[in-house]
Amino acid sequence: MFKKLIIFDMDGTLVNSSVTIANAINYVRKQLGFEPLDTEYILERVNDHTINPAQVFYHTQKFERDHEKWFTEYYTKNHDKELVLYEGINELLVSLREQGHKLAVATNAYRSSTIESLTHLGIYVLFDAIACYDDVHKGKPYPDMLFKLLEELETEKEEALFIGDGPRDEMAAKRAGIDYLMVDWGFTNHEKKVIGSVEELKTILLKDHKDQISSL
Structure with missing residues (x-):
């Protein structure tokens, strides 16, 4: 979908x-x-x-x-x-925006350091909204920041996807009722099957877009 x-x-x-x-x-x-x-x-x-x-x-x-x-x-x-971007992230974000997706960040980092980081890396302007640790009552694994983004961007939970690298992200997505994808190039060691590269993630997300176009 x-x-x-x-x-x-x-x-x-x-x-x-x-x-x-x-x-x-x-x-x-x-x-x-x-x-x-x-x-x-x-x-x-x-x-x-x-x-x-x-x-x-x-x-x-x-x-x-x-x-x-x-x-x-x-x-x-x-x-x-x-700080450095993972290879291929900038191209992925640009492609998703070109396809008409809204983009957001949900992070347990503080808002000031989040804005500084994303601005320094040249990708802050690609996001429609961000939700940070100090924006909500409880950070991840609680779903507060995901609910905040859904409300701010006027999006139903069925229309959203959350992508993260750890159990806090997965638990927040589950509690919010949002589909989730786990990636494996960050800080967490995973025992179950996860997405192993940015290129693999890009292939999955681009396929979703092509499938939606072909069904029209």
Whole structure:
């Protein structure tokens, strides 16, 4: 079925931000007086829906305003040196817009760092809307930001598709009643079958468009 709205997770799906995320978390830890964590340790837990990330990374029950300030501070100073798009993402987004899809981002990153990242990478203008951690009451795996995007873009859940790289994304999609595709070039190791490359994802999405055209 042709999907009117395609929603993307950001980190690990659109953007290879593994180095920046790990460094930003360790920057916050430094401000709090904690020793740095190993990068691999951080990335193994970023998408783990079974943990409280504020507790694991910052030894507190919830994220505080200072955590956001310091995290964003690191992002602002370093995104131009550390962030890169996964190969083929820009071409995929342009193709989808040309085919008439609406595009959106649903990310557990803060809005300010999300806009900075997507703008630096030259793709912010390709999205019709973004929903971030600080835009909603609860981030993924809760469905709040997906509901927000559906309402903002006046789209029914049956007309939307969510693409992400981890269980938090999958759970949010299921709770929102939105179809979901899991990709495998991000931070999460998957045991089940997933989409292994941007080219494979592009083939799937282009096929959906061609099938819709041929049925008219």
